[in-house]
Every structure is written in C-alpha cells, then in structure tokens.
Amino acid sequence: xxxLALHDESFKNALQSEPPHDLWKDAMSGMYDVIGCAPERIxxxxxxxxxxxxxFKDKLGFCIIDEAHLVxxxxxxxxxxxxxxxxxxxxxxxxxxxxAMSGSMNPEVAQPKTQNVLGFQPGRFKDVSLPIDHPxxxxxxxxxxxxxxxxxxxxxxxxxxxxxxSPEDI
Numbered sequence: 001x002x003x004l005a006l007h008d009e010s011f012k013n014a015l016q017s018e019p020p021h022d023l024w025k026d027a028m029s030g031m032y033d034v035i036g037c038a039p040e041r042i043x044x045x046x047x048x049x050x051x052x053x054x055x056f057k058d059k060l061g062f063c064i065i066d067e068a069h070l071v072x073x074x075x076x077x078x079x080x081x082x083x084x085x086x087x088x089x090x091x092x093x094x095x096x097x098x099x100a101m102s103g104s105m106n107p108e109v110a111q112p113k114t115q116n117v118l119g120f121q122p123g124r125f126k127d128v129s130l131p132i133d134h135p136x137x138x139x140x141x142x143x144x145x146x147x148x149x150x151x152x153x154x155x156x157x158x159x160x161x162x163x164x165x166s167p168e169d170i
Contacts, residue, residue, distance in 0.1 A: 089119035
C-alpha cells in the first residue's frame with residue numbers, strides 16, 4: 001500500500017529534494033492507494049485540479065474525515081479551512097463513500113450540525129456511535145517543554161518502554 005501526505009512539510013521536502021518534484025502531479029498519477037490532505041488545501045486550485053483529473057477520479061473510492069466535529073464553528077478562532085471539508089461531498093463523484101469520525105462529538109447538538117455541514121443527506125448515511133470508554137487505555141497529563149516538529153519528539157520518550165526492540169514487542 002502506497003501513502004502520500006499533502007501538507008506543508010511534505011510540500012517543502014518535495015521542493016527541496018533533488019530533483020524537486022510535484023506532489024500534486026504524484027497524487028493525480030494514480031500510483032497511491034491512500035492520500036492524506038490537510039483541510040487548508042481543499043479550496044486551492046491545485047486540489048480542485050486534482051479532483052478534475054480523470055485518473056484520480058476513477059481511482060477515488062473512499063474519503064475519510066478525521067476529527068469531523070471541527071467543521072462546526074466553535075469559537076472566534078475557528079479556522080475557515082475546516083468548513084471547506086463540507087464541500088468535498090459536492091466535489092467528488094457520487095460513488096465515493098465517506099467516513100466521518102470524531103471521538104468527542106456531542107450526539108444531540110454537534111452531530112446533526114456536522115452531518116449538515118458535510119452534506120450528508122438524511123437516509124443516505126449510516127450513523128454508528130460507539131462508546132469511547134476503554135479499560136485498556138490510561139489517560140495521563142504530561143507537560144511538553146518542546147514544540148513538536150518533524151520527526152523529533154524530545155518530551156515523549158517516557159511513552160516507549162526502554163526494553164522495546166521491535167514493533168512486535170508492543
């Protein structure tokens with residue numbers, strides 16, 4: 001499975017590579033199984049151009065929206081780019097299935113608003129609400145002293161056991 005991320009850091013790395021390459025062209029080529037995209041990119045002409053690509057449209061079958069509750073204006077600092085996620089249903093072929101997820105959505109207030117903003121038509125979607133309480137998860141607070149950038153996480157080594165040698169040890 002091939003994955004491509006379309007966000008600020010991946011674009012920066014692509015432009016600095018030798019030779020520089022065009023991630024939008026890569027995305028439209030049809031060679032990727034999964035493409036992740038930041039909501040800030042949805043209203044750009046290059047994103048809309050990708051959606052207009054015959055190869056891309058033919059291959060597109062599933063659209064996942066994580067943290068779907070963010071499409072609703074929540075405060076003065078609301079980022080308009082999240083509202084643009086709601087336009088995706090109108091921009092892609094009707095055969096495309098959508099999965100909108102949220103671990104913190106109020107089912108009585110936020111859920112109907114979110115479904116409306118995303119363009120989910122009554123009777124044309126399945127609403128699945130699962131409990132978020134898991135006895136195998138432990139919640140803990142930890143103050144981060146460093147910002148998280150790139151692949152460096154100086155405040156998080158305590159999350160990984162010292163005797164961890166391979167993914168199978170998890």
